[in-house]
Amino acid sequence: MQRARGRLRVRIGRRGSDSVVSDLYQDGCLRVRFPRTPVGAPIRVVLLNTAGGIVPGDRLEQVLNLEAGARASVVSVGAERFYRGRRCDAPAQVRTAITVGPGAALEWLPQESILFDAAALDRTLTIEMEENAHLLVVEALLFGRAAMGEVLHRLQVVDRLRICRAGRLVWQDAVRLSGDADALMRHAAIAGGAGAMAGILLVAPQAQAPLERLRKALAAESCEAGATYRDGVLFARVLAHDGAALRASIAAALAVLRTETGLPRNWCC
Numbered sequence: 001m002q003r004a005r006g007r008l009r010v011r012i013g014r015r016g017s018d019s020v021v022s023d024l025y026q027d028g029c030l031r032v033r034f035p036r037t038p039v040g041a042p043i044r045v046v047l048l049n050t051a052g053g054i055v056p057g058d059r060l061e062q063v064l065n066l067e068a069g070a071r072a073s074v075v076s077v078g079a080e081r082f083y084r085g086r087r088c089d090a091p092a093q094v095r096t097a098i099t100v101g102p103g104a105a106l107e108w109l110p111q112e113s114i115l116f117d118a119a120a121l122d123r124t125l126t127i128e129m130e131e132n133a134h135l136l137v138v139e140a141l142l143f144g145r146a147a148m149g150e151v152l153h154r155l156q157v158v159d160r161l162r163i164c165r166a167g168r169l170v171w172q173d174a175v176r177l178s179g180d181a182d183a184l185m186r187h188a189a190i191a192g193g194a195g196a197m198a199g200i201l202l203v204a205p206q207a208q209a210p211l212e213r214l215r216k217a218l219a220a221e222s223c224e225a226g227a228t229y230r231d232g233v234l235f236a237r238v239l240a241h242d243g244a245a246l247r248a249s250i251a252a253a254l255a256v257l258r259t260e261t262g263l264p265r266n267w268c269c
Contacts, residue, residue, distance in 0.1 A: 001057065001086075001089075003055070003057040003058050003059070004028065004029045004049075004051040004054070004055075004058040004059075004060070005027075005028040005029070005058070005059050005060075006027065006028035006029040006030030006049065006051070006058075006059075006060045006061070007025070007026075007027040007028060007030060007060075007061045007062075008025070008026055008027070008030040008031075008032060008047075008061070008062045008063070009023065009024070009025040009062075009063045009064075010023070010024055010025075010032055010045060010063070010064050010065070011023035011024070011064075011065040011066075011067065012043060012045070012064075012065070012066050012067065012070040012072045013067040013070055014067060014068065014069040014070045017039065017040040018039060018040065018043075019042060019043040019070045019071045019072060020043065021034060021043070022067065023065075029049055029050045029051040029060070030047070030048070030049060030050075030060060030062065031047075031048040031049075031050055032045060032046065032047055032048065033045075033046040033048060033077075034046070041071075042071035042072055042073045042105065042107070043070075043071065043072050043073070044072075044073050044075070044264075045064075045072055045073065045074040045075070046074075046075055046076070046077050046266060047062070047074065047075070047076045047077065047110065048076075048077045049076075049080065052081075053080070053081040053082070053083050054080065054081065054082050054083065054092045054094070054121070055082075055083045055084075055085050055089075055092060056085030056086070056089035056090060056091055056092050056119070056120040056121075057085065057089050057090055057092065058092040058093070058094075059092075059093050060092075060093070060094045060095070061095045061096075062094075062095070062096040062097070063096075063097050063098075064096070064097075064098045064099070064106075065098075065099045065101075066098075066099065066100045066101050066104040066105075066106055066133075067101045067104065068101040068102045068103055068104060069101075069102070069103045069104060070101065070104045070105075071104065071105040071106075072105075072106055072107070073106075073107040073109065073264060074106065074107065074108050074109065074110070075109050075110060075111065075264045075266040075267065076110040076111045076266070077266065078111055078266075079111045079112045079113070079114050079142075080110065080111070080112075080113045080114070081113075081114045081116065082113060082114065082115050082116060082119040082121050083116050083119060084116050084117055084118035084119055085118060085119065085120050089120060090120070091120035091121055091122040091156055091158070092119075092120060092121050092122065092123075093122050093123075094121070094122070094123040094124070095123075095124050096123075096124070096125045096126070097126050097128075098125070098126070098127045098128070099127075099128045099129070100127065100128070100129035100130065100133040100134075100135055101130055101133065102130045102132060102133065103130075103132055103133065104129075104130070104133050104134070105133065105134035105135075106129075106133070106134070106135050106136070107136045107258070107264075108125075108127075108135070108136065108137045108138070109136070109137075109138050109254075109264055109267075110138075110139075111140070111266070111267055112140040112141070112142050112196075112198075112243060112246070112247070113139075113140065113141050113142065114142045114144075114145065114243075115141065115142065115143055115144065115152060115155060115157065115181075116144065116150070116152070117144065117150065117151070117152045117153060117154060117155070118154045118155070119152075119155055119156070119157070120155075120156040120157075121156070121157045121158070121159065122158045123158070123159045123160065124160045124162070125137075125139070125160065125161050125162070126162045126163075126164075127161075127162070127163045127164070128164050128167075129163065129164070129165050129166075129203065130165075130166060131165060131166040131205075132205060133165075133203075133204075134203075134204040134205075135163070135201070135202070135203040135204065136201070136202050136204075136257055136258065137161070137163075137199075137200070137201040137202075137203075138198060138199070138200050138201075138250060138253075138254070139159075139161060139198065139199050140196070140197070140198035140199075140246060140247075140250065141157075141159070141175070141196065141197050141198070142195070142196045142242075142243045142246070143155075143181055143182075143185060143195050143196065144195065145243070146195050146196075146241065146242035146243065147242070151182050152181035152182055153180050153181065153182055154179070154180070154181075155177055155178070155179070155180075155181035156177075156178050157175065157176065157177045157178075157181075158174070158175070158176050159174065159175040159176075160172075160173070160174045160175075161173045161174070161199070161201075163201070163203060163233075165203060165232065170203065170231060170232060170233050171201065171203070171233050171235070173199060177190075191239055192224065192239065194224065194239035194240055194241060195240070195241055195242050195243075196239070196240045196241070196242055196243050196245070196246040197237070197238065197239050197240070197246070198237070198238045198240075198246055198249070198250055199235065199236070199237055199238075200235070200236040200237075200238065200250070200253050200257070201233065201234070201235050201236075202233070202234040202235075202257050203232060203233050203234075204232070205232070207229065207232055207233060207234040208229045208234065210234070210256050210257060211227060211228075211229050211234055213256045214227050214234070214236060214253060214256045214257065215227050217252040217253060217255065217256050218236060218238065218249060218252060218253060220252065221245070221248055221249040221252050222240070222241075222245050222248070222249075223238050223239060223240040223241075223245055223246065223248075223249040224238070224239040224240075225237065225238045225239070225249060234257075236253060238250070238253075247263075247267070250263070251263045251267075
């Protein structure tokens with residue numbers, strides 16, 4: 001079976017008050033676009049997978065480096081879809097490595113990852129950042145499309161997030177589901193019947209400041225959510241019935257955590 005291969009390397013530097021692309025490498029199905037941004041604003045980086053989705057056996061590798069003082073907002077052109085595969089197929093491998101330099105600021109805001117029945121995924125996001133860097137991360141998973149009545153009975157997912165700050169591990173999170181996803185997601189200790197979930201992270205020198213405002217914003221939405229702060233890391237977990245409710249909760253959270261209002265423009269297209 002034909003499988004996709006993709007490699008992407010992007011380096012963002014600083015020139016005066018502007019953040020600019022200082023190095024770019026694209027290979028295979030991975031591409032990137034840079035919409036025009038106002039002078040002095042963070043550079044917008046739009047990720048694109050020309051394969052049109054990811055299936056078991058695909059291999060994707062992304063590397064993003066922000067140099068000192070650079071600012072970037074990274075989004076995807078749309079929701080990423082992880083399609084079904086054969087039982088004999090190896091999981092799709094997606095590896096993303098990010099470095100955030102001194103005084104740099106990164107928003108990592110890809111749109112939702114939609115899992116289809118019989119999908120198999122092994123994904124890792126690793127972030128190395130400096131002590132005075134600023135990092136905002138949103139990772140959202142949809143377990144089928146509720147509007148289509150989809151139910152996932154065969155799933156193999158390993159999804160890892162690891163963040164090191166000044167060489168010290170400050171956050172590590174992993175989701176692992178194998179087997180009947182619908183039955184597993186009904187357990188109270190896993191998702192309590194939710195069909196969508198998201199993790200929202202803010203790692204910054206003043207990360208604790210918006211904690212109470214974030215809790216109030218999430219409490220007003222039709223979701224189950226909790227937020228906490230520890231050692232420079234503000235984290236919120238959101239569980240929702242479907243993708244629409246999850247996106248509304250993410251929008252409410254980003255309205256608190258971003259300097260710009262609400263969702264990135266690409267999320268609204």
